[in-house]
Amino acid sequence: MENDLPVLIIGAGISGLLLAQQLRQLNIPFQIFERDNDFSTRGSGWGLTLHWSLPALRKLLPEDLLSRLPDTYVDRAAVERGESSTFPFFDLTTGEKKGASPRAGENERIRVTREGLRRLLATSIDIQWGKTFKDLSDYTTSVGAHFADGTEYRGRILFGCDGSHSQVRRGLFSSGKYDNHRIPVSMFGFAMQMTAAQAKPIRELDPFFLQGTASASNVFMYISLLKAPQHSEKDDEDFVYQICISGSTDREPFHSKTIGAVELTNSERIAIIRDIAQGLAEPFHSFLSLVSNDTKVQILYLDDFEPRKEMFAAGTYTLVGDSAHAMAMSKSHKTLTTFPDRGEGANHAIVDVLELRKIVLSKLSPTAPNLRFALHEYQQSVAKRTLPAVLASRQACLDAHNWANLTPKSPLLTRRQMILDYDG
Numbered sequence: 065m066e067n068d069l070p071v072l073i074i075g076a077g078i079s080g081l082l083l084a085q086q087l088r089q090l091n092i093p094f095q096i097f098e099r100d101n102d103f104s105t106r107g108s109g110w111g112l113t114l115h116w117s118l119p120a121l122r123k124l125l126p127e128d129l130l131s132r133l134p135d136t137y138v139d140r141a142a143v144e145r146g147e148s149s150t151f152p153f154f155d156l157t158t159g160e161k162k163g164a165s166p167r168a169g170e171n172e173r174i175r176v177t178r179e180g181l182r183r184l185l186a187t188s189i190d191i192q193w194g195k196t197f198k199d200l201s202d203y204t205t206s207v208g209a210h211f212a213d214g215t216e217y218r219g220r221i222l223f224g225c226d227g228s229h230s231q232v233r234r235g236l237f238s239s240g241k242y243d244n245h246r247i248p249v250s251m252f253g254f255a256m257q258m259t260a261a262q263a264k265p266i267r268e269l270d271p272f273f274l275q276g277t278a279s280a281s282n283v284f285m286y287i288s289l290l291k292a293p294q295h296s297e298k299d300d301e302d303f304v305y306q307i308c309i310s311g312s313t314d315r316e317p318f319h320s321k322t323i324g325a326v327e328l329t330n331s332e333r334i335a336i337i338r339d340i341a342q343g344l345a346e347p348f349h350s351f352l353s354l355v356s357n358d359t360k361v362q363i364l365y366l367d368d369f370e371p372r373k374e375m376f377a378a379g380t381y382t383l384v385g386d387s388a389h390a391m392a393m394s395k396s397h398k399t400l401t402t403f404p405d406r407g408e409g410a411n412h413a414i415v416d417v418l419e420l421r422k423i424v425l426s427k428l429s430p431t432a433p434n435l436r437f438a439l440h441e442y443q444q445s446v447a448k449r450t451l452p453a454v455l456a457s458r459q460a461c462l463d464a465h466n467w468a469n470l471t472p473k474s475p476l477l478t479r480r481q482m483i484l485d486y487d488g
Contacts, residue, residue: 070094071428072209072219074197075226078112078178079385079413081185082124083223086421088188089126092428095217097195097209099226103179103186110306111138111273111288112181113151115173117411120418129184136180138272139292143170147271153476154269154276155467156285159345161269162276162470175272177290178410197226199235200381207380220428221435222381223420228369228390233383244367247392247461250323251310251364252333255290258354263303265347276348277467283317283340284464285309285348307352308364309340312465323363333361366461368392370454371447379436382443384420385413389450391457408457412450419445 071087073080076098087094114121122130134140139147150164195215200222201208207222224232233242266274266287275286291304311318317336322328334355341352369390382388391409423442427435460476463469470476 068093069206069218069220072207072217072222073097074209074222074224074232075230075387076100076182076186076189076191077225077227077385077413078181078185078410079387079417080223080225081182081189082121082414082417083225083384083420084189085126085129085185086124086417086425090425090428092425095192095219096189097192097197097211097217099194099196099231101194103183110178111290112176112178112410113149113173113273114176114411114414115168117414118172118174120415124414124418124421129187132184133174133176136176136184138175138177138289139294141294142271142292143174148173149175149270149272152270152274152276154274154348156276156278156283156344156348157280159348163472175289197231197235200232202380204380220380224381224383224387225385226387228367228386230383230387232381233369233387236381242369244369244390245458247366247368247458248313248320249310249366249461249465250313250318250320251308251366252337252361253306253308253364254355254359254361256305256307256354256359257302258305259302260293262354263305266305266351267303269347275464277464277470278340278344279467281311281317281340281343282315282465282467283309283311283343287351309337310364310366310465328363330361331357333363334359337361366392368454368458371450379439382424382439384416385409388416388443388446389454391454392461408453412453415449416446 070093073084073094073096076084076096080096080098084094084096125133134143137143148167148169150167152164153162154160155162194213196212198210198212200210201216203218205220207219209217209219209222211217222232224230226232229244236242271289273286273288275284277284286308288306289303290306293303313320313323316322317340334357337352337355341349341355344352367390369386369388371389386409389409389412391412419442423445424435424438427438460474463474463476
């Protein structure tokens with residue numbers, strides 16, 4: 065019977081794994097597929113700030129996983145010491161702090177690593193690695209997922225959880241109507257490992273995360289802690305930071321004719337970073353001066369995707385998380401990272417899964433009726449909630465590279481919240 069078929073999940077990111085955990089708790093058979101070969105295929109990942117989605121996450125996680133959530137923190141020891149981030153924003157040219165968020169405790173806001181959260185959510189989940197999705201076949205009451213290795217799996221319903229450049233979305237629509245929107249910003253992304261003494265000037269500004277724009281050049285930078293020593297007696301443990309430096313593609317040093325050149329070598333990228341550092345105030349100048357000659361610098365290009373209420377009419381598949389509403393994402397040929405303008409992509413993905421549980425998963429019993437109406441309700445709800453967030457994130461990204469636009473009304477500096485009144 066079609067109703068006895070498993071649920072198919074494409075993508076073992078945050079939304080896919082969290083969805084798998086819901087199905088596991090509900091004893092609903094499922095299969096989850098991931099194109100990567102393991103968790104570390106695309107490097108160490110990046111940091112995520114979870115704030116207004118925390119109540120939803122606590123509802124979704126079983127007690128055993130919820131108790132282990134602190135293991136995913138970028139710096140658990142700092143949290144236990146009572147330290148928290150204000151996410152300060154600086155003028156990188158003068159060093160002046162232009163804004164910050166109120167301090168929030170562990171119950172209201174946490175900073176986690178994406179890889180750590182994925183590993184936690186993968187507990188007791190059998191992931192089929194190295195499975196690149198190709199396309200699907202809609203059999204009206206069931207669905208078939210086809211993969212690049214020639215295999216096909218049948219399921220009752222398919223959830224596309226495969227990120228901002230979703231192959232599921234692309235496979236569904238060949239007209240180009242659902243392509244990503246390119247944002248005219250290019251970015252250098254890299255990681256830096258340093259001693260406690262080297263990290264101290266940045267940690268004094270904020271222990272977890274900071275960002276800013278250079279008023280003289282409109283270059284934007286964010287500095288995000290990925291890993292911190294958890295035991296002070298271990299002198300060989302260093303801090304690891306993720307750094308992204310970006311600018312508009314219509315002017316130097318990120319002009320598309322310069323950054324887009326395929327012959328730009330890693331050494332040339334480092335030279336550009338060091339040149340940018342010359343125009344920055346302390347401690348940002350000295351911090352960037354720590355970039356070593358062997359630092360691997362990737363060129364990233366930003367885009368997003370606007371959700372639509374009328375996206376699907378089928379009753380056998382839908383999109384979840386970044387697949388449905390990518391917010392100012394950047395991508396190279398090796399990695400994918402969020403532009404941390406409003407930092408809400410993961411928060412919306414978590415709420416997506418909670419809405420799926422309430423609206424759709426309850427309809428997955430063997431005797432349940434057609435899922436079309438439940439999926440339609442879910443899709444409309446997601447689009448209504450996330451479209452303003454995508455547009456606000458896009459504007460925040462543009463404002464970050466135009467100092468004149470950085471007023472208190474800019475989405476880059478306004479309050480983060482689940483429901484926005486923003487139409488771009």
